[in-house]
Amino acid sequence: MTSKADQELTTFILDEWKRPVPDAVKQAAQAVADKFGDCVSGILFYGSCLRTGDIEEKVLDFYVIVDSYKEAYQKRWLAIANQICPPNVFYHEMDIAGMTVRCKYAVLSRSDFAFRVRPECLNVSVWARFCQPCILLLPKDDMTRQSIAGDVAQAMKTMISNLLELIPGATNSRDLWVEAFEQTYSAELRSERRGKGLEIYLLDQDRYDALTALAEEAMGIVPGPIPPIKQPPRTERFVPRLKWFARRCNGKFVSFMRLVKAAMTFDGGIDYLAWKIKRHSGVEITVTDRMRRHPILSGISLFWGLKRKGAFK
Template structure:
């Protein structure tokens, strides 16, 4: 990746809010025997004031037994990655997802069986903490796979003649159909519109470097990704009810923020968060809050 890799390296090293950087260091300190890197990503990356927002981090670990020991959390992270947990530091709140270095590299590549990781890391992110230079280089290399993965899978689905920005927009739209998402229709276009110069530079570089081979039957692959992605979203929601304190309140907050709904959580739903979360699904589908 002679053209794309320097762009990814520079973007990951760009300045971030000092409070987010401090939070990343504090998060890594919770896993002294396993932490390899901490990435900051998501909509909060563009915000000037982080107070009252839910920050998003990925914690990359050497492996799951090193992070958790040999308990059920290690098995859950391996079987249904990632595990997601809440975190607070110096007045800020966040959620963080845990992946091993091996899973982080695989799930950013065309070998991934779902879109959730490469769809996010094809967008801007910041590498706020790394345990050493080898961890930093491995993280950069993994993130650098995300954009080529998205573009290679999207290109067969796009009519010829469009520019690189239309390829990005179509790619993000396809990924939104492969997950249960709280964002309104048009969100995939707004991602590109927020920084078209960035997506043009990254897209041109990825195309110049040469994309991974396109799938032989792209429509069939996308149908499979969409079916699997929505099943995984429900399974991860169920798993989060055991790992994420206040997870159902976070779910309602995120949906209300992105979809403009007014969902409120009842006491029984907090007491039984898995059942409560599942009872939200029919209402959300009917109202179009998730697609």
């Protein structure tokens, strides 16, 4: 049974989803949804374009939540690839009122999304990503909207509980979220440098402070001042550190495999990746015609060189 505190946390998410969204974003989301027909449960809009409100010359970020992979794809191999190493990632662009609107969209099933926001999911990418602001577009019905909002609320609790397990002394909202974002960014192949966690927190400080109180209440954590915590014995710190080490190993391997897979599904993927890395890290990549013709082999050969240049954490 859902507690009152859980309901309040979910209501917070539902209220966030009432924010206005530019018509161009709605049209792009509808165009993406049309590719998958009636099996779309909803499309989650997230990322820097949502945070800043700037969409011109940017790439919109969507997660397409589908009822099942089998229903979503006409090609069986795409359904299998999405099941084995979710999500599949695609690219779409369209002209809207004379402006080229670009979007990157990942596909995840309802069941995969529900699992990947829970504490037992080792990979951080979904529960860490949806602690940040998002808006659900084109929900199938109100029951689906409520269900996905509950999953997003669960992502908040998963993020906080996993961080507190590692650092019990993170007693205020700023310390908690900044360190949580730094830890989860380090558990993926990310081009962002250290300090990104603080930047994300400061963009929506009031939001994260409010969410901390709601999530901790839903988790049964007593609010208010907490006395200084003695450093746990070394044996007690070993298991949480081991878990986060496993998350980093898993996250980097899975991120790499997703990049390889995206090379087969993402038109212009090599060019997009080069642009993204330069934007976030300053590392410039010269993309050749040969790299565009053989994106998978080129991506693998480039990986270690980019790692040495500091393009990835």
